[in-house]
Amino acid sequence: MDKLKILVVDDESRMRKLVKDFLVKSDYEVIEAEDGSQALDIFFQIKDIALIILDVMMPKMNGMEVCREIRNYSKVPIIMLTAKSEERDELQGFEMGVDEYITKPFSPKILVARVEAVLKRSIQVEEDEFLEFNGITINKAAHVVTIEGEQIELSYKEFELLTYFMENRGIALSREKILNSVWNYDYFGDARTIDTHVKKLRSKMGEKGETIKTIWGMGYKFE
Numbered sequence: 001m002d003k004l005k006i007l008v009v010d011d012e013s014r015m016r017k018l019v020k021d022f023l024v025k026s027d028y029e030v031i032e033a034e035d036g037s038q039a040l041d042i043f044f045q046i047k048d049i050a051l052i053i054l055d056v057m058m059p060k061m062n063g064m065e066v067c068r069e070i071r072n073y074s075k076v077p078i079i080m081l082t083a084k085s086e087e088r089d090e091l092q093g094f095e096m097g098v099d100e101y102i103t104k105p106f107s108p109k110i111l112v113a114r115v116e117a118v119l120k121r122s123i124q125v126e127e128d129e130f131l132e133f134n135g136i137t138i139n140k141a142a143h144v145v146t147i148e149g150e151q152i153e154l155s156y157k158e159f160e161l162l163t164y165f166m167e168n169r170g171i172a173l174s175r176e177k178i179l180n181s182v183w184n185y186d187y188f189g190d191a192r193t194i195d196t197h198v199k200k201l202r203s204k205m206g207e208k209g210e211t212i213k214t215i216w217g218m219g220y221k222f223e
Helices: 013-025 036-045 063-071 087-095 108-128 156-167 175-183 191-211
Strands: 005-009 029-033 049-055 078-082 100-103 130-133 136-139 144-147 150-152 212-215 219-222
Touching: 005 013, 005 036, 013 029, 013 108, 029 036, 036 049, 036 063, 049 063, 049 108, 063 078, 063 087, 078 108, 100 108, 130 156, 136 156, 136 191, 144 191, 156 175, 156 191, 156 219, 175 191, 175 219, 191 212, 191 219
Parallel strands: 005 029, 005 049, 049 078, 078 100
Antiparallel strands: 130 136, 136 144, 144 150, 212 219
């Protein structure tokens, strides 16, 4: 299995070496950048960077500017290193999408522990964005459904309905529960709305439509 790549960005070579040594010991691959501009070049060149450790105070382009630029294109986890402990700076960073803040000086062991925690969270979020069962795959982030690798076109509510079914696989769901969960409590429709959507959904799913079972007098079960 390939090692996870971490980009370490700091204008102090001594700091980069310290961070790199501890991360390499923990079996990560480390790529170094000595300023913000170089960091962006490396990030867009190497597509599979798992996490960025980014110093705030740097020449040419500071950490905040780098973070802002990366966030226009990517959700890659970012840990900020800062010599300042001002709350205002940290709040600005969190608003821009920084995942974690570590104030210098810090314990390298603590840094490695934070890296592992942030990566674990990030991987969990990615996994939560996908649902897969019996050849049916849902990418929640992209709002895409594929069946045996072929993409099918669903309306917004059909997508929400199929997602709800797959998240509650094997559970008997009443029409009322489906209405409340997929159409929300402020919807004053009736059971026929669900039946109509299920009929269209089954039709678009072809043979896989049989995974949505009707429970007479109650609702549906996905299995």
